[in-house]
Amino acid sequence: MTDPVDVLIIGAGASGAAVAWSLADTKMHILCLEQGGWMNPETYPSTGRDWEARSFGDYSPSPNIRARPEDYPINDDNSPIKVVNFNAVGGSTIMYTAHFPRLHPSDFRVKSLDDVADDWPIDYQALAPFFEENDRIMGVSGLAGDPGVPPRNPPMPPLPLGRSGAMLAKAVNRLGWHWWPSDTTVATVDYEGRARCINLGHCTPACAQGAKASTDITYWPIARRAGVELRTHCRVREITTDEHSMAAGVVYYDADGMERFQAAHVVVVACNGVGTPRLLLNSTSGRFPNGLANSSGLVGKNLMFHPYAQVYGYVAEETDSNRAPPTCLWSKEFYETDKSRGFVRGYTFQFGRGVGPVVEAVASEAKGLLPWGAGHHAAFRRLNGHRLGLSAICEDLPEEHNRVTLDPILKDTHGVPAPRIDYKIGENTARMMEHGIARAKEVLAAAEATDICVNSPILYGGWHLLGTARMGTDPARSVVNEWGRSHDVKNLFIVDGSVFVTSGGVNPTSTIQAVALYIADQMKQRLANLFD
Amino acid sequence: MSPDNPLSPAQSDDLRAIAGAIIPASAEFDVPGADDPAIQADMLATLGRDAGPVREALDEMARLAEAPLASLDPARREAVAMELRAKGGAAVATLTRVVLQCYYRDDRVVRSLGLEPRPPYPKGHVLEDGDWSLLDPVRARSPMWRRA
Numbered sequence: 001m002t003d004p005v006d007v008l009i010i011g012a013g014a015s016g017a018a019v020a021w022s023l024a025d026t027k028m029h030i031l032c033l034e035q036g037g038w039m040n041p042e043t044y045p046s047t048g049r050d051w052e053a054r055s056f057g058d059y060s061p062s063p064n065i066r067a068r069p070e071d072y073p074i075n076d077d078n079s080p081i082k083v084v085n086f087n088a089v090g091g092s093t094i095m096y097t098a099h100f101p102r103l104h105p106s107d108f109r110v111k112s113l114d115d116v117a118d119d120w121p122i123d124y125q126a127l128a129p130f131f132e133e134n135d136r137i138m139g140v141s142g143l144a145g146d147p148g149v150p151p152r153n154p155p156m157p158p159l160p161l162g163r164s165g166a167m168l169a170k171a172v173n174r175l176g177w178h179w180w181p182s183d184t185t186v187a188t189v190d191y192e193g194r195a196r197c198i199n200l201g202h203c204t205p206a207c208a209q210g211a212k213a214s215t216d217i218t219y220w221p222i223a224r225r226a227g228v229e230l231r232t233h234c235r236v237r238e239i240t241t242d243e244h245s246m247a248a249g250v251v252y253y254d255a256d257g258m259e260r261f262q263a264a265h266v267v268v269v270a271c272n273g274v275g276t277p278r279l280l281l282n283s284t285s286g287r288f289p290n291g292l293a294n295s296s297g298l299v300g301k302n303l304m305f306h307p308y309a310q311v312y313g314y315v316a317e318e319t320d321s322n323r324a325p326p327t328c329l330w331s332k333e334f335y336e337t338d339k340s341r342g343f344v345r346g347y348t349f350q351f352g353r354g355v356g357p358v359v360e361a362v363a364s365e366a367k368g369l370l371p372w373g374a375g376h377h378a379a380f381r382r383l384n385g386h387r388l389g390l391s392a393i394c395e396d397l398p399e400e401h402n403r404v405t406l407d408p409i410l411k412d413t414h415g416v417p418a419p420r421i422d423y424k425i426g427e428n429t430a431r432m433m434e435h436g437i438a439r440a441k442e443v444l445a446a447a448e449a450t451d452i453c454v455n456s457p458i459l460y461g462g463w464h465l466l467g468t469a470r471m472g473t474d475p476a477r478s479v480v481n482e483w484g485r486s487h488d489v490k491n492l493f494i495v496d497g498s499v500f501v502t503s504g505g506v507n508p509t510s511t512i513q514a515v516a517l518y519i520a521d522q523m524k525q526r527l528a529n530l531f532d
Numbered sequence: 533m534s535p536d537n538p539l540s541p542a543q544s545d546d547l548r549a550i551a552g553a554i555i556p557a558s559a560e561f562d563v564p565g566a567d568d569p570a571i572q573a574d575m576l577a578t579l580g581r582d583a584g585p586v587r588e589a590l591d592e593m594a595r596l597a598e599a600p601l602a603s604l605d606p607a608r609r610e611a612v613a614m615e616l617r618a619k620g621g622a623a624v625a626t627l628t629r630v631v632l633q634c635y636y637r638d639d640r641v642v643r644s645l646g647l648e649p650r651p652p653y654p655k656g657h658v659l660e661d662g663d664w665s666l667l668d669p670v671r672a673r674s675p676m677w678r679r680a
Contacts, residue, residue: 046652106678161662198656208653323657361632
């Protein structure tokens, strides 16, 4: 038996790091357990000649392919979209594109506005100060004045347009549609100890320059200086409870594989939309036979990805290719509901700059654009460095049949049951994707691109893991309340994307972190009666 | 098979032959084929977790060819290669990727594409700023987002 800590956070990724930093000023004893370790930028793919090849191996976005010791397997056979994540200090912020839009105000009121799903119990205004705070700490580059989103003031200037951005901007202007330089967490100037971007171009599988914000280099150094303890290579198996149905602590495996127990007065779960329901469902007991915090039966249900409809083609001019961050522009032209389109809600267009030669060769060969034999070289020179593309990030609505459960057979290296995903794309989303593909083809036609290719959905595109422990005021229809506390276990909090009621049509990391900071702030305001 | 080579001698020969069929040498572009010794050595040295599916694909190819691929006349060799490609599957996709990823990081090939044979870090690249006046028509638009 160990001495209890005041707050135990499970997971050191986007949300866990933000909560640790926020709670640090309470001077409580805060401990974070993370199943992964600290990353070493000297070994990141962009430091070696095999930088592209590693995306198919030890830096694959899929934990099933990557299979590092820190990863856990996921049975996603019954899903057209495969789960991608990363397990380390920094979590999936180690391996993300750094595209950093926020949910829109309308995203929190989908029932009121569009009569689908449910409204959130909080709104954009409640999160606004936390968006700002998070932008400052993560370090966001962007340009104020975008008519497509509410006013915000990114602390750094935007990424350059480059060749690809300019080509895309001209094409979108020909159509009279909206575009704007994307908000990103790529540092465009030296920022808070981080060196500015030097266009390594290979941003997604971790940034060797440290220009891309990941929480191991943003929140964690500050939180640790403020006294937060972080233990790595500690995989939590289950949360235990006491006779008062309060969380008592966690059972975990330490770096040597030894089973340990850590007592805690408050437990905060920050394991993402798949890891969190997995942990709760693995935390069964006589008092909680169906998993912890699951009296509603909704733990694991309403899983939302953002199905990506990707369209690309090839232009005569040379693009930026892999020689710049892949993030570029966004368009909000089709974000807000217009029922004449045949669906409700909408999507963001995320524009890309291109890919490197190996990825181009592998993708083009698979699409049948790149022949074997005599015609190979001429075809490759026409394709390589000439790709221009965009993706529709489509809002996924919550549907209970889309869910995370425990696989009856598959287990991780510690013998803990692995998650199983059952997911299919809803009708509204499917119509939205078709709309996005058609509009994307118009953009590429305006750019005079040829050899148009479509990936819909992107197979390894399950980056955004949302909705599996939703927040709400009704304990029968939600897992946590409007400030992140479990309805069932009054010292248990959930702070990651699991609590999303709906998904919006944007990359969610900014909003996940704003929600986490909001919940931490609520906890601090209620410390005297946190468990009432 | 040996500690340095996860393929049998026959499989190594077939890998070299199919790699050359996928990407032959080109005098026009002044590049070697994927059957070049240095590129083959890279493939064998870095097969790693791909060794299993590559062996599977080579075994399938051997069944189709009914003889070492290199021993076939050019027309028959090409026919077998096309048959293997049409058959597809995860193992063939892995074999193809291994050939492509080693070929397109070879110094001679990378230079022939007008690129520098180096990793992205630490030198990086230069990104031109672009013409920000393109944004003028968008700046003139009214707010598009719904207040809620």
